[in-house]
Structure formats: C-alpha cells, structure tokens
Amino acid sequence: MSVPADLLALDARDPLSYKREEFALPDDLIYLDGNSLGAMPKAVAQRLQHVLDEEWGRQLIRSWTGEADWMSLPDRVAAKIARLVGAKPSEVAVGDSTSINTFKALAAALHQTPRKVVLTDADNFPTDLYMAQGLNALLGGQLELRRVPSDQIAAHLTPDVGVLLLTEVDYRTGRKLDMRGLTAAAHAQGILTVWDLAHSAGAFAVDLNGCEADFAIGCGYKYLNGGPGAPAFLYVAERCHAAAPVFLSGWMGHADPFEMGREYAPAAGARRYVVGTPTVLSLSALDTALDVFADVDMEVLRQKSLSLTDTFIRLMQPLTQKHPLTLATPEAHAERGSQVSYHHPDAKNIMNKLIARGIVGDFRTPDILRFGFTPLYHSHADVWRAAEGIAEVLA
Amino acid sequence: MSVPADLLALDARDPLSYKREEFALPDDLIYLDGNSLGAMPKAVAQRLQHVLDEEWGRQLIRSWTGEADWMSLPDRVAAKIARLVGAKPSEVAVGDSTSINTFKALAAALHQTPRKVVLTDADNFPTDLYMAQGLNALLGGQLELRRVPSDQIAAHLTPDVGVLLLTEVDYRTGRKLDMRGLTAAAHAQGILTVWDLAHSAGAFAVDLNGCEADFAIGCGYKYLNGGPGAPAFLYVAERCHAAAPVFLSGWMGHADPFEMGREYAPAAGARRYVVGTPTVLSLSALDTALDVFADVDMEVLRQKSLSLTDTFIRLMQPLTQKHPLTLATPEAHAERGSQVSYHHPDAKNIMNKLIARGIVGDFRTPDILRFGFTPLYHSHADVWRAAEGIAEVLA
Structure with missing residues (x-):
C-alpha cells in the first residue's frame, strides 16, 4: 500500500511543507507527541553552542549586560510568545514552570476579588x-x-465564584473550550479567568486580548518546541497590572535589580512576574525555537492542523467499527485542539506496541490513546502511515 | 615584574592545579567573578550536545523514562549536591530558582511554628x-x-522569633556566619533556621546535617558552575519531612505523576519540593558541572581557598595604605567565605577599568569592589596578577 493520491495532493499544496526541514526528526519515526514534547528546531543546537562557547564560556558574567543581554532575554522571548497568543509584549512574563505560573496567576487573581471559590474542570x-x-x-x-x-x-x-481556572484544550481528549464565550459569561458574573494554554500556544492562534482574558499561563515545551522543561509563560492583562500584586516577588521582577534595595518594587508590566535568575540555557533554546513561527500565519497553521486531524479521524473511522476503539475528540472544528484521542480498553499495551514500531503517540490514564499533530512538521502522508500502523497493531 | 617565587612555589605544590584544565576560561582574563557566575566546565558543552542531538532530537519523549531518564535527573543532581553540603540525597530537591526555593523553605518552616516573626540580616x-x-x-x-x-x-x-533566615556568606563583604553556633542558639529558643548557601555550596564544605540545620537553599550557578540561571536547590532536614507541607505542590513532586490523580500526594523525601517539569537543558548542564567536584576533597579546596584569599589580602595590604581602600572582608579564616571585598568611594569606576583590562570582579552598591576566588581554577599567580593590575588602575 502507498499513500493515497488525495493525501499526496494535499501535501503537494501544503503552504507549510517547507517547515519540516527546520526540525531535527529521525526519519524512522512518525512523531505524534509534539503535544507532550515538541520536536527540536535544528537552529537550537547552533544557538546553544554559541551560548556555551561565547556567551558563557568567553564573555562570562559580562553577558548579563553585554552583547548577549541576558537581562532582557525573558522580555525578548515574551514578545515572541505574545504574538502567538494575542497579547501585548508587556502582558507576558517568561520563566519558571507552568505549575509555578499557575500559582502566580491564581494568587494574583484571587487577590482582586473577595470571593473564595475557584471553579475548575x-x-x-x-x-x-x-x-x-x-x-x-x-x-x-x-x-x-x-x-x-x-x-x-x-x-x-x-456569583459566589471568584476565579475560573480552565485549560482551554483538554490534555486527554483534545476537546477545546470556548474561551471567548466562557470568559464573557464569567465576566458577566464578576468572575476572573485564568486560562491554561498548555495545548493551545503554538497549536493555533490564541486571542487573549480579543477574548478579554484576565490571566493565562502556558507551556514552552509542547507546541512551542522550546525543549524538555522549557520555561513557561504567564499572561496578565494590562488592566489587571495595577491591582495584581506579585506574591512570588523575586529580584529579577524588581524595578531595578542591581540597585539591591531592601524593599521590593515591581518592574513595569508583566516583567514583575519574572522571579529568580533566568535559566539562560533553557531560555535561549526557547528563544530560538520560537523563531520557527516568525514567518508562519497562525490561521494557515490552524487550517493545516484541522486538515491533519480531519484526515486522521476519517482514516481511523473504519477501525472504530472493528475494534473497541472510540473517538474521544470532538468532531466539530471549534471544539478541537491539535490532537486526536481514542478510548481503548487496552490502550497502554497498544501504545507500547505502536512506539516499538516508531509511531510515537502517548497513553494517558485510564484508557486514552493520544496522537498530537503538529502542522509544522507533519504531512498528510505521515497521518496515513500512522493510521496504517495503528490498523496493523490493532489487527 | 614577574610572579614572586613564594607564590610560584605554592602553585607548584597545589594539589588542585590539574582542575584548571577542566574549565573553559579565556587566557586573556583573570576571572574573579565565579561567585556571581561560575566558569564553564568543558564537559558541559559535550553533554549538552548529547542532550540535544540524542536525548531530545532523536529519542524525544522517550527520554523521560528511557536511557536518559529525565524523570530522575533532579534526584541524581540532588545526590551530587547533597555530598557537597553535608546532607542525605533524600533531603535535597533540585529545580526552580533560589528565590522560589526561599519561598518554599520559608513557607514550610513557618508552618511548623505558631510564631510569626522572621528574623533576618x-x-x-x-x-x-x-x-x-x-x-x-x-x-x-x-x-x-x-x-x-x-x-x-x-x-x-x-522566643517570639519563629524562623531565622540567613545567608551564610554575605554577598558583598564575604563575611561568613557561624552556621553551627547560630543554628544551635536558634534551636535553644525554639527557632527554625533557613540558611541560604548561595555563596557557600561548592566554595567550601558545608555540613548541614552536622549543624542540625532545618532548611537551606542554594544556587547552582555560582561556585557549582552550573551555568547562567542554573537550577537551584532546597534542603529540608529529614526530621522536618513529616511536618513540612508542600505549598508549591506541582505534579513533578507528586508520589506518582503519571497516575494523573486529582489529589496531590507528596513524593517521598525532598523530591516533593520539585514542582513543575524539570528544565532538562539547564539541569543537564548543572549535572555535568557537578562532576568537576567528584574527585575533590572539600577540605583541600577550602585550604586552597584560604591560601588564595590570604595571599590577595596580603598583596593588597600596601594599597590600603596609599588609597581610600578598606578591606570589607574579615581576616579571621572562620569568618571568611571565598571572596575578598574592599570599600572604595570610586568603586564602580575602578571596577569598570579593571574589567576593561581583563580583571573581572564586580561592583556592588554602594562602594564595594568584589573579588571571588575559585580554588578549582585559580592559581596564586592569578592572584598576584590581579593585585598588580589593581595597583596600576588605582595609581
């Protein structure tokens, strides 16, 4: 069997096909786990070598303020992420983990309301x-x-809810919530929103400003391809800056860190949510990884993502008739992220077999087979090969 | 002028002289700022290349549990740091910044006492x-x-003090506090201790267990040479584990992260203080950097450190007679870390001139010239050249 002509035709007119070359991906893998750990942009290796040899190895401490300007690195990365999530650069802080940023956002949001209920999925x-x-x-x-x-x-x-804490795209089912509608409905009740964009940022265009989101957090190592454990980000809407306090108040979020004053004074904008010394190696990798998006129209990327997931769902459909396999992901485009998941009672075992064959998705408890699609490095032919491999393993 | 014979003789019998080759340091620099950013161990570049090409680039998500075993990387790094600070591996957690770890330690310590006063320098x-x-x-x-x-x-x-929060070695003066005596005196009053080891870990042998310290935090990028913004560490004495809660309770500190349970359940030991996904690139650099210490006797390192700082103080002494230069660092060995600082009214300007000549120390407000000495990569000849250069700039 070979790739059907209709899929080859889709690939032939794929406006993003040239991006595949920018990633280091083994030829013997169909890597459908970019929603867990994005593939490595090739330029990252070169950047890290420069950071090691020149910035750290040769310039040493002088890189904080010299040519490398490590002090502003979090801000430069924030500006790149801001474009992808529909925010102003001054509304995004980069650093720490998604978990730590969740704490920052939730604590700051709760401070703006007397209500004590946090509503979540x-x-x-x-x-x-x-x-x-x-x-x-x-x-x-x-x-x-x-x-x-x-x-x-x-x-x-x-009206007793103070903060709504939601992840836009469910990590197991890939179900995408209506950020705009839920944010508006929350605001109508005086509820502040904290959106976790772990499976959104880099997967499709996010419009935080357009949705009037209050706070958001996101991950650097999934669709942003920043590397394992890449620094995460925090978004705080400009209108919340004045009232949102900084509880994890570290020196790198201070208005003048090297004044070494005894009292904390927050920096302007979201920079105040940077806490300790930036992890320069990991942050530099993320900085370079984000350049992959520089020439990408996120609407074009979304269209390709939907085409890939539509194709996968269509190719898998016959298998759901033959096997105890149930689609877990919504079919409606508006309700889908960039992954497709299935329930199967033997999901863990099946995923192990797929991985052994070079089809790398992942298993999530209790019974989820999860397949992430990344328009920057997947073709429709990849989707077909994955479905073929799954059919063989299920058989 | 050339290096005096007595100093050359000290260098000739330096048991640590062979370590210099393990660091990438430009020949035209005398780098006296390892207390701000440690120099790069050469092996780090090779390690990072392997992490990028093989672990991330080729094995991708499989590196979390496969050969690279990123899941246990924080624990492996913790074990290496534990040896340097006199702790058990299960008492050390690695990750996040020193600032974030200060928050964790202070919040956990305060939870163990009804007292509300935090005493600090x-x-x-x-x-x-x-x-x-x-x-x-x-x-x-x-x-x-x-x-x-x-x-x-x-x-x-x-008796109204709940927690004593101190940095063992003052970042400006290099004054070393008596950790053992102060901890005992604090305990006698029912006070818990949080020691910041930013300028201690890797600079000399720290004996947290021997001092019966309760909590400690430390930095990976100074004397541990882990790279700019390297992950930090947190020490929690074993006897405090049961009562010390985890307030920054993230999934990587959970007893079983991939069970994906809805209720937080802490991992055994200090691992519970790991929060989000480890920053693998930065953490791998720190992991390899720590190997530099594997064959180092920390008492030998301390003796060399004192010999270097003694030599510097002696060579600088005539300058304090001629210039408005005052030693800020204690002369007693027990009260000195691994740096020597001076007050000078024109310190900032002088340091800029020194850096322009390749003698890299740093300036700290308001009037401190700070020089860090790292026994792993400094010789007594370096100390002499630095003092000569300072004399010329002052003249």
Whole structure:
C-alpha cells in the first residue's frame, strides 16, 4: 500500500511543507507527541553552542549586560510568545514552570476579588489542581476548589465564584473550550479567568486580548518546541497590572535589580512576574525555537492542523467499527485542539506496541490513546502511515 | 615584574592545579567573578550536545523514562549536591530558582511554628528579603520581617522569633556566619533556621546535617558552575519531612505523576519540593558541572581557598595604605567565605577599568569592589596578577 493520491495532493499544496526541514526528526519515526514534547528546531543546537562557547564560556558574567543581554532575554522571548497568543509584549512574563505560573496567576487573581471559590474542570490537568490545592493550604483552607465536569462549567458560573481556572484544550481528549464565550459569561458574573494554554500556544492562534482574558499561563515545551522543561509563560492583562500584586516577588521582577534595595518594587508590566535568575540555557533554546513561527500565519497553521486531524479521524473511522476503539475528540472544528484521542480498553499495551514500531503517540490514564499533530512538521502522508500502523497493531 | 617565587612555589605544590584544565576560561582574563557566575566546565558543552542531538532530537519523549531518564535527573543532581553540603540525597530537591526555593523553605518552616516573626540580616541578599515580603503579603501581613545587622543576630534570637533566615556568606563583604553556633542558639529558643548557601555550596564544605540545620537553599550557578540561571536547590532536614507541607505542590513532586490523580500526594523525601517539569537543558548542564567536584576533597579546596584569599589580602595590604581602600572582608579564616571585598568611594569606576583590562570582579552598591576566588581554577599567580593590575588602575 502507498499513500493515497488525495493525501499526496494535499501535501503537494501544503503552504507549510517547507517547515519540516527546520526540525531535527529521525526519519524512522512518525512523531505524534509534539503535544507532550515538541520536536527540536535544528537552529537550537547552533544557538546553544554559541551560548556555551561565547556567551558563557568567553564573555562570562559580562553577558548579563553585554552583547548577549541576558537581562532582557525573558522580555525578548515574551514578545515572541505574545504574538502567538494575542497579547501585548508587556502582558507576558517568561520563566519558571507552568505549575509555578499557575500559582502566580491564581494568587494574583484571587487577590482582586473577595470571593473564595475557584471553579475548575474536574478533569483539568493535575498540576493545575495541585497548585490550587497548595495555595489553599498556604492560605489556611479559606478557598473552595469547586471541580465540575467541563460541559457543566457554564452552568456553574455563579456569583459566589471568584476565579475560573480552565485549560482551554483538554490534555486527554483534545476537546477545546470556548474561551471567548466562557470568559464573557464569567465576566458577566464578576468572575476572573485564568486560562491554561498548555495545548493551545503554538497549536493555533490564541486571542487573549480579543477574548478579554484576565490571566493565562502556558507551556514552552509542547507546541512551542522550546525543549524538555522549557520555561513557561504567564499572561496578565494590562488592566489587571495595577491591582495584581506579585506574591512570588523575586529580584529579577524588581524595578531595578542591581540597585539591591531592601524593599521590593515591581518592574513595569508583566516583567514583575519574572522571579529568580533566568535559566539562560533553557531560555535561549526557547528563544530560538520560537523563531520557527516568525514567518508562519497562525490561521494557515490552524487550517493545516484541522486538515491533519480531519484526515486522521476519517482514516481511523473504519477501525472504530472493528475494534473497541472510540473517538474521544470532538468532531466539530471549534471544539478541537491539535490532537486526536481514542478510548481503548487496552490502550497502554497498544501504545507500547505502536512506539516499538516508531509511531510515537502517548497513553494517558485510564484508557486514552493520544496522537498530537503538529502542522509544522507533519504531512498528510505521515497521518496515513500512522493510521496504517495503528490498523496493523490493532489487527 | 614577574610572579614572586613564594607564590610560584605554592602553585607548584597545589594539589588542585590539574582542575584548571577542566574549565573553559579565556587566557586573556583573570576571572574573579565565579561567585556571581561560575566558569564553564568543558564537559558541559559535550553533554549538552548529547542532550540535544540524542536525548531530545532523536529519542524525544522517550527520554523521560528511557536511557536518559529525565524523570530522575533532579534526584541524581540532588545526590551530587547533597555530598557537597553535608546532607542525605533524600533531603535535597533540585529545580526552580533560589528565590522560589526561599519561598518554599520559608513557607514550610513557618508552618511548623505558631510564631510569626522572621528574623533576618538587614543586609541579606535582596531576593531573600523580597520573597519573604511577598509571602507575607500573600498571608495578609500576618508575619513580621525583623531585620537586624548581622552582628546583632545572636542577640535577637528571642522566643517570639519563629524562623531565622540567613545567608551564610554575605554577598558583598564575604563575611561568613557561624552556621553551627547560630543554628544551635536558634534551636535553644525554639527557632527554625533557613540558611541560604548561595555563596557557600561548592566554595567550601558545608555540613548541614552536622549543624542540625532545618532548611537551606542554594544556587547552582555560582561556585557549582552550573551555568547562567542554573537550577537551584532546597534542603529540608529529614526530621522536618513529616511536618513540612508542600505549598508549591506541582505534579513533578507528586508520589506518582503519571497516575494523573486529582489529589496531590507528596513524593517521598525532598523530591516533593520539585514542582513543575524539570528544565532538562539547564539541569543537564548543572549535572555535568557537578562532576568537576567528584574527585575533590572539600577540605583541600577550602585550604586552597584560604591560601588564595590570604595571599590577595596580603598583596593588597600596601594599597590600603596609599588609597581610600578598606578591606570589607574579615581576616579571621572562620569568618571568611571565598571572596575578598574592599570599600572604595570610586568603586564602580575602578571596577569598570579593571574589567576593561581583563580583571573581572564586580561592583556592588554602594562602594564595594568584589573579588571571588575559585580554588578549582585559580592559581596564586592569578592572584598576584590581579593585585598588580589593581595597583596600576588605582595609581
């Protein structure tokens, strides 16, 4: 069997096909896990070598303020991410992990309301729940973490809720929530929003400003391809800056770090949410990785993403008739991120077999087969080969 | 002028002279700022290339659990740091910044006491003060941050103090506090201790267990040479594990992260203080950098450090007669870290001139010339050349 002509035709007119060359990907893999760890942009290796040899190795401490200007590196990376998520550069801070940024955002949002209820998706990504639990413990249990199924969120936007904490795209099902509608509905009840964009940023155009989102957090190592454990980001809407305090107030978020004053004074804009010394090696990798997006129209990327996931769902459809395989991802485009997932009672075992064959997706408890599609480095032919391999393993 | 024979003789019998070759350092620099950013161990470049090409580039997501075993990387690095600071591996967590770890340690320590006073050195490193201020703001101002001069700390260990937050070696003067004595005096008053080892770890043998320290934090990018913004570490004494809660409770500190449970359950030991996804690139650099210490006897390193700083103080002594230059660092060995500092009214300008000549120390407000000595890559000849250069600039 070879790749069907209609898919080859789609690839032939793919406006993003030239991006594949910018990534280091083994030829013997179909890598469908960029939603867990994005592939490496080739330029990252060159950048890291320069950072090591020249910036650290030769310029040493002088790189903080010299040509390398490590001091402004978080801001430069923030500006690149801001473009992808529909924010102003001054609304984005880069650094720390998504978990730590969840803490920052949630603590700052809760400070802007007397209400003590945090409403969230019961199936939110665990670390978002854990960080909320930790914050609540620190505050002596004064919060209520109210967890409801994602399809009942809208019905639970009641006037006792202070903050709505949601991940836009569910990490297991790939179900995409209506950020614009839910944010508006939350605001109508005086509720502030914290959006986790872990599976959104870099996967499709996000419009934080357009949605009037209050706070958001996101991950650098999935669709942004920043490398394992890449620094994360935090978005705070400009209108929230004055009232949003900084509780993780470190010297790198100070208005003048090298004044070494004894009292904390926040830097302008979101920079105040940078805490400790930036992890320059990891941050430099993310900085270069983001350049892959410089010439990419995110609407074009979204169209290709939908074409890839549509194709995968179509090719997999016959298998759902023959096997105990159930589509977990919504078919409606507006409700889908850039991944497709299936339930299967033997999902863990099946995924291990797929990985052994070079088709790398991942398993998520309890029974999810998860396949991420990255328009920057996948072709429709890849989708076809993946579906073929899955058919063989299931058979 | 050439290097005096007595100094050449000291270098000739230096048991650590062979370590210099392990670092990438430009020949035209005398780099006396390893207390701000340690020099790069050459092996780091090779390690990073492997992490990029093989672990990330080729193995991709499989590196979390496969041969690279990124999941256990924080623990492996923790074990290497534990040896240098006199702790058990299970008492050290690696990740995040020193600032974030200060927050974790202080919040956990305060939870173990009903007292609300945090006693600290008024001249503590700013970010330690800022993080305490931020925690206090989050807790609604219920804490009192009591700041007293470092020579009055002992007199202020009163029964209303809950936590003593100190940096062992002052970042400006290089003055080393008596960790053992102050910890014992604090414990006698029912006070818990949080020691910041930013200028201690890797500079000399630290004995946290022997001092019965409760909590400690430290920096990966100074004397540990882990690279700019390297991950930091947190020490929590074993006896505090049961009672010390985790307020920054992220999925990587969970007992079983991939169970993806909805309730946080802490991992065993200090691993629970790992929060988000480890920054693998920066953490790998630190991991390899620590190998430089594998064959180093820390007592030998300390003896060389004192010999270097003694030599510098002796060579600089005539200059303090001719210029408005005053030694800021204690002459008693027990009170000295691995740096020597001087006050000079024109310190900033002088340091700029020194750096332009390739003698790289740093300036700290308001009037401090700071010179760090690193026994792993400095010779007594380097010390002499630095003092000669300083004499010329002062003249």
